[in-house]
Amino acid sequence: MNIGNIELGSIPLFLAPMEDVTYKSFRYMCKKYGADMMYTEFVSSEALIRDIEKTKRKMTLFEFDRPVGIQIFGHNIESMVEAAKIAEESNPDIIDINFGCPMKKIVNKGAGSGMFQDVPKMIEMTSQIVKAVNKPVTVKTRLGWDENSKVIVEVAEQLQDTGIAALTLHGRTRKQLYTGEADWDWIAKVKNNPRMHIPIIGNGDINGPLKAKECLDKSGVDGLMIGRGAIGRPWIFQEVRHYLETGELLPPPLVPEIVENVKDQLTQSINWKDSPERAVKEMRRHFAKYFPSLNNFRELRIKLLRADEIDEVVILLDEIAERYSDTRVDYTNISLK
Template sequence: MEQSAMRIGTIDIDRPIILAPMEDVTDRAFRQLCKQHGADIVYTEFISAEALRRGVEKSIRKITVADHERPVAVQIFGNTVESMVEAAAIAETYEPDYLDINFGCPVKKVAGRGAGAALLKEPEKLSEIASAVVNAVSLPVTAKTRIGWDHDSINITDTVRRLEDAGIRAVAVHGRTRSDMYKGRADWGRIAEAKQACSIPVIANGDVWLPEDAVAMFERTGADGIMIGRGSIGNPFIFEQAKSLVKEGVRLSAPSYRQRIQAAVDHLRLSLEYKGEKYGVLEMRRHYSTYLKGLPGVSKVRNLLVREPDPAVIVELLREFEAACEALDREGLLKEGGENLNDHSPRLILNY
């Protein structure tokens, strides 16, 4: 299938590779890192409409965007027209490039309260919320959804038509149902059906782990863009790799251990800049294992990193680990991506 450039408002990008919204992941630090590594568009974490209306500090922090992130979208979720309209108006004042409505989150704290994917069971209400938000703001409004609530109620073609009729400018489709959560394989065939069912841009989402997956997703879905979520955690390099393969047919080398450790250091520094030392250190702890996955001694290194409160010491530990990997590399003992020498701590590795 041949794709044309994807247009949302003034944004016009050929086959964009997009960072998906992820709670506790796509904060300002991670968005900036992904932009530096080639993400065409980035999304904020999803933000509760009710929390935004109440001015909750964490929600205000989530919604704050910077010019170097652009194009950037703010995503909101809620289960009433009133709350979503008010939240959309607040979000607009923070000047994102567009707003996105979350009609796909499967987690209990969202769907269990009638928002996110739960609205797939109430298509009239979904349409009403989408239309009201579109009419409440001057920014373009998009939506992100799933193929259905469960496999007995797959309704993605009806959903995308409703969203288009409501004035939604583009829709991202995750190829799983709510009941799937994140298990099994995303159904790219259903995304292709969604693309055929509407005339607005469709962004395909689900199971892009490698650059080759990005190529295959474009080919099999006919989507206008693709969105990468879990495949980018600890691997912001996937955006430049996917873009190179999709747009130039050039396969870039996998990031080296040096590049991966440097990305962890950069991520920590950005986290400290935006959140301060206490939260910058705490919230970074979830990321070390993904940046260092497959390297020797990673479990013991991670245990040191997640217990250390001093960011200067964390950077020192990461640099020690890099030196240890270099020593193993010189001896031909480093095999990235596999289980090798995991019984060695970083300081023991330095003895090589």
């Protein structure tokens, strides 16, 4: 599969752009375990054109990232075009447009999946961005606004006609948010539409190798995107790739192996944030996901989530590794909710 001139191999695995998740340290971990394509956190076009430092910092890229995309969102066409040009200056491999975020604060402004309320504007915005930048432009979106308006087959054709290089589909409507199940049958309808010739990437509910294979077989997509399933489990990319290539499942990781990965990510956070305290705070979302389903773990979990000092965190991690030294963490039935 290619996006423009970027060669990604057969059935590439993509790390989904996620706010407050896909920053440097987490991208590093996912790349370590074989993610083929990375994305930054999504970037507000309005904040970008106002030169907000916190927003610009999200676009800081590293050599380990590549190939990597910067994803932008917004409701104003002129602002989105200008933001795309600014993002291009950071030299990503692609510019990605977010037409998929279902969050109320974004949708109420007409951005993200709120664009399904004005499809002609969505198409015009995409067309102008494609013309404004030299990098390949891709789009990530959903099936439609609600159950009664799944218009993605027609919209996908129109987006393709603007000149985008690839399309990622999350198998839910905006109204679903992240409830219910992703509908890969609709993703298959887009992929199997004879008019479509650009790569189609499928996204939604991939929580392990078996689900990845099921979704791939059902839809025939060119690539798979993994989001929430990678939080606290960056090695999911390795697990999926191994299963797709061999048909064999890798054994679940031992807790001490997980602890070493947590320490690795924490080190990357410290190096990026230049502050152990900020790094610990950044990692809390991941602490809660790295150790699911361990017996009698509640007290240690609470301590880990309340720890403020790096030394305290390391002591707790070492205690977890020792107490559960022979325990493997099976993620098979872990919910993504």
